[in-house]
Amino acid sequence: MINNCKIIIDNHCLRHWSMDSIDDIFHDLKDNPIDATAIYIIGFDQFIKYDTYICDLICNHVKIILFNPLEGSQNMIWMYKKYGFDELIKNYSFGVVVGGDQPVDMPGLYFEYFLPLVLDCEENLIEIKKIDQIYLNSNKPYKFLFLNGRDRPHRKYLIYHLEQKNLLDHSLWTNLDPAESTCHPLPQPRVDDRIIGSFSIPVKFLPVEYEVDRFQTQLTKEFGVSDIQTNKSYLFKNQWGDIYLNARPYIDTYFSLVTETVFESPYSFRTEKIWKPIAMGHPFIVASNAGYLRDLKHLGFRTFDHLIDESYDSIDNDQDRIDCIIDLIDTLCQQDLPAFLTAAQDVCKYNQQHLVELAPKIRPEFTQRFIQYINERFRI
Numbered sequence: 001m002i003n004n005c006k007i008i009i010d011n012h013c014l015r016h017w018s019m020d021s022i023d024d025i026f027h028d029l030k031d032n033p034i035d036a037t038a039i040y041i042i043g044f045d046q047f048i049k050y051d052t053y054i055c056d057l058i059c060n061h062v063k064i065i066l067f068n069p070l071e072g073s074q075n076m077i078w079m080y081k082k083y084g085f086d087e088l089i090k091n092y093s094f095g096v097v098v099g100g101d102q103p104v105d106m107p108g109l110y111f112e113y114f115l116p117l118v119l120d121c122e123e124n125l126i127e128i129k130k131i132d133q134i135y136l137n138s139n140k141p142y143k144f145l146f147l148n149g150r151d152r153p154h155r156k157y158l159i160y161h162l163e164q165k166n167l168l169d170h171s172l173w174t175n176l177d178p179a180e181s182t183c184h185p186l187p188q189p190r191v192d193d194r195i196i197g198s199f200s201i202p203v204k205f206l207p208v209e210y211e212v213d214r215f216q217t218q219l220t221k222e223f224g225v226s227d228i229q230t231n232k233s234y235l236f237k238n239q240w241g242d243i244y245l246n247a248r249p250y251i252d253t254y255f256s257l258v259t260e261t262v263f264e265s266p267y268s269f270r271t272e273k274i275w276k277p278i279a280m281g282h283p284f285i286v287a288s289n290a291g292y293l294r295d296l297k298h299l300g301f302r303t304f305d306h307l308i309d310e311s312y313d314s315i316d317n318d319q320d321r322i323d324c325i326i327d328l329i330d331t332l333c334q335q336d337l338p339a340f341l342t343a344a345q346d347v348c349k350y351n352q353q354h355l356v357e358l359a360p361k362i363r364p365e366f367t368q369r370f371i372q373y374i375n376e377r378f379r380i
Contacts, residue, residue, distance in 0.1 A: 002371055005063070006038040013043045013067045016113065018363040019370065029053070039063040039374060044071075051083040058093050063378050065095035069113035072100030072262050072269025080106065095377045097370070100262070100269035101295070109373040111366050112299075116359040117243055118275045123213075130247040131281035131352060135345050137251055138338040144329070145253040145282070146173035147273075149242065154263035154287055154322055159201055161326050167333060171257070172249055175204045210252075212244040243272050250280040254337040255344075257329060260288035264318050268295040278355050281348040283341065285332075287325050290316045300354055302347045307340060308332060 006023040014025070026032055029046050034057060047054065047066050058064055068076065076098050080086040088094035089106045096108040118124055146162075148155045159175060162168050205211070208219045250256070256277040262269045268289055274296070277284045283304055286292050293303050293313040303310055309328055315321040332340065 002039070002374055005374075006035060007041065008035065008038050009041040010043040010046050010067070012045060013041055016067070016069060017041075019367050034062055036060070036062055039065065039378070041065050041067050044068050047079075048083070051085075055084065055088070058088055063095075063374075065097060065374075065377075067097045069097055069099040069111040071098060072265070073098060073102045073108075073267040074100070074262050074265045074269070076100070076108070077103070077106065092377055095373065097373075099271075101267040103267075109370060112270065112362050114271045115275055115355070116362045118245070118272060118279045119356065119359045121244060124243075124245045124279065127245040127247040128279050128281070128352065130251065131349065133247065133251045134281060134348075135341060138341075140252050140254060140337075142172040142253045143167075143170040143333050143337060144172070144255050144257050145249050145277075146171045146257045146259075148174055148259055149176045150261075151177040152259065152261070152263065154318075155259045156201065157322060158257070158259060158287060158326065162329065165326070165330050167329060170333060172206070172210065172253055173204065174206055175201050177201070177203070206249065210246060210249045212246045214244070243276075245276055245280060247280060250277065250282045253282075254341050255283040255285065255332070258284050258286045258288075260286060260292065262289055263287060263322070265289045266291070266316075268292050270296070275355065278351045281345075281352040283344040283348060285325060285328060286313075287322065290314060290321060300358065301351050304344055304347060307343050 002021055007019075007021055008024040008026060009017065009022050010029070011025050011027045023038070026040075029040070029042065029050050030053065034040075040057075040062065042054070042064060044066070047068075054064060071079075076096065077086075080089060080096075085094055086106065089096060089108070096102075096106075097111050098108045099111060099113045101110060102108040146158075146168075148159065155175075159168070159173075162171070205219055208216050211219055258273050258277060260269065260273055261271055266289060268291060270292075274284070274286060278301065285308070286296075290313060293305075293310055297303065309331075312321050312324040312328060315324055
């Protein structure tokens with residue numbers, strides 16, 4: 001209970017929830033009578049299943065918060081508009097908990113959901129203790145680590161153009177999407193010849209020895225698949241396997257090229273994709289929205305602007321930004337990478353320690369921020 005208001009939560013939200021002030025749980029929003037004095041926390045499935053019903057409840061002054069910290073602002077804004085909730089958010093009738101920054105006129109509560117998850121796994125804690133091996137091994141078989149899961153335009157664009165520059169052969173990379181891809185320019189193309197037509201990128205898993213131990217047996221089997229979801233569910237045995245760490249890919253590469261979920265958006269959405277190299281003490285270049293590194297610094301982390309040109313982070317034009325990232329990777333791969341890694345070591349170790357210190361604070365601080373958000377959102 002918060003300020004004499006009962007907290008009634010969707011059962012599907014419980015595995016992502018860290019508060020203890022829960023008064024009741026529901027499995028289906030329509031199964032029980034609505035308590036107009038309570039605050040209802042609903043998940044995504046209930047939201048899309050009962051959007052009209054939820055809208056009616058809100059119009060009758062029932063306090064409802066959509067809890068979806070696994071999504072960033074891009075998908076959330078699309079959902080608000082699709083289901084007609086954007087005005088309800090703007091006029092403080094409807095609350096949202098999200099995993100990314102939101103526009104100022106659609107205020108939501110930002111939960112840094114993915115940050116502590118990397119350290120929740122006991123096997124990951126074993127792997128991150130191997131950080132010194134990254135710097136002891138100066139003769140590595142690959143130049144950079146480049147992991148790609150779901151089909152995203154910026155990932156396909158990077159794969160294609162890094163291949164054109166003969167850089168993929170020097171990377172430890174994956175592609176879990178076997179679909180035929182059309183690699184058009186990103187929005188705001190500068191010239192027409194950026195359109196390069198259709199091309200096929202095969203499924204590419206990590207070599208067996210680089211995969212997390214619990215999933216290695218999947219890579220020794222022969223199988224035929226045709227879609228990204230099947231590939232990921234097969235590899236990870238229907239678990240969320242993206243969160244687990246194996247130190248060896250980081251030990252055998254000099255830096256990570258992180259392809260975040262969001263690229264064509266003005267709002268940062270940090271996922272496990274950035275926290276894994278930070279947890280391992282690995283230098284990184286990030287293909288994401290403009291301002292992503294700036295926002296990472298606001299959390300107290302450091303980047304590598306003293307060693308490489310990170311001006312790409314301030315380029316608003318998506319096409320220019322991704323081309324700048326490709327040029328940076330090309331330039332860095334031609335440099336003395338062992339010397340770069342040595343120079344980056346202090347920042348990497350600082351970031352790893354900062355992550356370890358920050359992670360235990362995220363959930364308790366969210367609880368306090370959630371209470372404050374409820375007070376502000378519903379004026380109670």
